[in-house]
Amino acid sequence: MFRKLALIVSAVALTVAAAAPFPASIALPNDFQPEGLAVGPESTFYTGSITTGDIYRGSLRSGKGAVFVDAPPGRSATGMKVEASAQRLWVAGGFGGHAYVYSTRDGSTLANLVLSTGAGTLINDVMVTNRAAYFTDSFRPVLYQVPIGPGGRIGSPRTIPLTGPAAFIGDFPNLNGIAAPSDGHVLIVGHSSQAALYLVDPRTGSSRPLPLTGGALTPGTPDGILLDGRILWVVQNFANQLVKIELAPDLSTGRIVGVTTNALFRVPTAIGADGHRLALVNARFDLGFPPPLGPGAPPGTDFNVVQLNKP
Numbered sequence: 001m002f003r004k005l006a007l008i009v010s011a012v013a014l015t016v017a018a019a020a021p022f023p024a025s026i027a028l029p030n031d032f033q034p035e036g037l038a039v040g041p042e043s044t045f046y047t048g049s050i051t052t053g054d055i056y057r058g059s060l061r062s063g064k065g066a067v068f069v070d071a072p073p074g075r076s077a078t079g080m081k082v083e084a085s086a087q088r089l090w091v092a093g094g095f096g097g098h099a100y101v102y103s104t105r106d107g108s109t110l111a112n113l114v115l116s117t118g119a120g121t122l123i124n125d126v127m128v129t130n131r132a133a134y135f136t137d138s139f140r141p142v143l144y145q146v147p148i149g150p151g152g153r154i155g156s157p158r159t160i161p162l163t164g165p166a167a168f169i170g171d172f173p174n175l176n177g178i179a180a181p182s183d184g185h186v187l188i189v190g191h192s193s194q195a196a197l198y199l200v201d202p203r204t205g206s207s208r209p210l211p212l213t214g215g216a217l218t219p220g221t222p223d224g225i226l227l228d229g230r231i232l233w234v235v236q237n238f239a240n241q242l243v244k245i246e247l248a249p250d251l252s253t254g255r256i257v258g259v260t261t262n263a264l265f266r267v268p269t270a271i272g273a274d275g276h277r278l279a280l281v282n283a284r285f286d287l288g289f290p291p292p293l294g295p296g297a298p299p300g301t302d303f304n305v306v307q308l309n310k311p
Contacts, residue, residue: 022043022060022061022063022277022307023062023063023307024264024306024307024308025264025304025305025306025307026045026058026060026063026065026304026305026306026307027063027302027303027304028047028056028065028281028302028303028304028305029056029067029303030300030301030302030303031297031299031300031301032047032049032054032056032303033049033050033051033052033283033290033296033297033301033303034047034048034049034050034056034269034281034282034283034303035048035050035077035078035079035269035270035281035283036048036077036078036079036080036091036092036125036224036269036270036281037080037224037269037270037271037272037279037280037281037305038080038081038082038089038270038272039060039082039272039273039274039279040082040084040089040104041082041084043059043060043061043274043275044057044058044059044060044104045057045058045059045060045065045272045274045279045305046068046080046082046089046104047080047270047281047305048076048077048078048080048091049071049076049077050076050077050078050094050290051076051290051291051296052071052075052076053069053071053072053074053075053076053077053093053100054067054069054070054071054077055067055068055069055071055077055080055089055091055102055107056068057107058305060274060277060279060305060307068107069102069107071100074096075093075096075098075100076093076094076095076096077091077092077093077094077100078091078092078093078094078122078123078124078125079091079092079124079125079126079135079136079177079178079224079270080092080126080270081126081127081128081133082104082128083128083133083148085152086148086152087103087104087105088101088102088103088104088110088152089101089102089103089104090126090128090133091126092123092124092125092126092135092136093115093123094122094123094124095121095122095123095292096123097114097115097116097117097118097121097123098112098113098114098115098123099111099113099115099123099126099133099135099144099146099157100112100113101113101154110154111154113146113154113157114157115135115137115144115157115159116137116140116142116144116159120139120140121137121139121140122137122138122139122173123135123136123137123144124136124137124138124173124175124176124177125176125177125178125224125270126178127178127179127180127187128148129180129181129182129183129184130148130182130183130184131147131148131184132145132146132147132148132184132202133145133146133148134146134178134180134184134187134202135178136175136176136177136178136189137175138172138173138174138175138176138192139169139172139174140169141161141162141166141167141168141169141174141175142159142160142161142162142205143159143160143162143175143178143187143189143200143202143205144157144158144159144160145157145158145159145160145202160202160205161205162200162205162206162207163204163205163206163207164198164206164207164208165191165194165196165198165207165208165209166189166191166198166200166207167207168191168194170193170194171193171220172192172193172293173192173193174191174192174193174194175189175190175191175192176189176190176191176192176222176223176224177189177190177222177223177224177225177234177235178190178225179225179226179227179232180202180227181227181251184202185202186199186200186201186202186251187199187200187201187202188200188210188225188227188232188251189207190222190223190225190234191222192220192221192222192223193219193220194219195216195217195218195219195220195221195222196209196210196217196222197209197210197212197217197222197225197232197234197245197254198210199251199252210251210252210253210254211253211254212245212253212254212255212256213253213254213255213256214255214256214257215256215259216256217234217236217243218236218239218241220238221236221237221238221239221241222234222235222236223235223236223237223268223269223270224268224269224270224271225271226271226272226273228273228310230246230247230248230249230251231244231245231246231247232244232245232247232254233245233271233273233278235268235269235270235271235280237267237268237269237283237285238267238285238286240261240262240265240266240267240268241259241260241261241265242259242260242261242262242265242268242271242278242280242311243256243258243259243260244256244257244258244259244260244311245257258311260308260311262306262308264282264304264306265280265282265306266282266284266286266304267282267283267284267285267286268280268281268282268283268306269281269282269283269285273310276309276310277307277308277309277310278307278308278309278310279305279306279307280305280306280308281303281304281305281306282303282304282305282306283303284297284301284303287301
């Protein structure tokens, strides 16, 4: 009888543990200075350091994690996306003009891609489709395409000059977040200073506005974006807001249907989805932009990833 009771108690304990809520806040190493975030299979998340290029990998379920990629000196990490089918993590390389591809199995560098050279470049964010990866540049009116060939072969980068409203260069940071359906027939890019979303033809670089009803984005704050079916999530960093936009079936128009605030938001910059949950990373740019834009956050600053149910 006692053995049977013990088995019942053990089973109940396992059920309770399995049903335990995912932590609302996951601590990152102090001074990590993150900016991008990506979510992969089995509730795994990745975030990268602007200042060192290191990649931190953790579990959204348990909150545990560690530095996964100890990047060589000179690298940086901004936006990122997981290519689950190929077990790869694509990372925008910030002011260095590079992009990096890492194995999600062992953290090894699979590719070091030169997208742009010279001063005045900021490879900010990335989107991966079935046939290519696309990167934004916050200082130049271009996108960068890296073809993905048969067997997942990584091709040579090409520059896509933009025409139309997405090509506008104004106050920093201009083009920022990027999203797309899996077939990549159209790209959605966010323009921070214009507080606008644009649709871009990936073949020609021509762009047109994505009109919004139901409200407006806040100038200077739109950052990371995520296409989730017909919902487009837009992170508004300094406004500490998450905007929910319902898109038309052809993605040509959108309607703002909700704006979420959260006491844990501390200048969030990127977003990923994990089932019915969303994860955002706090960059804390209010404490200082990292070099070369500023001195960075003071030594000892804490950073974290925030989780919430989809509103």
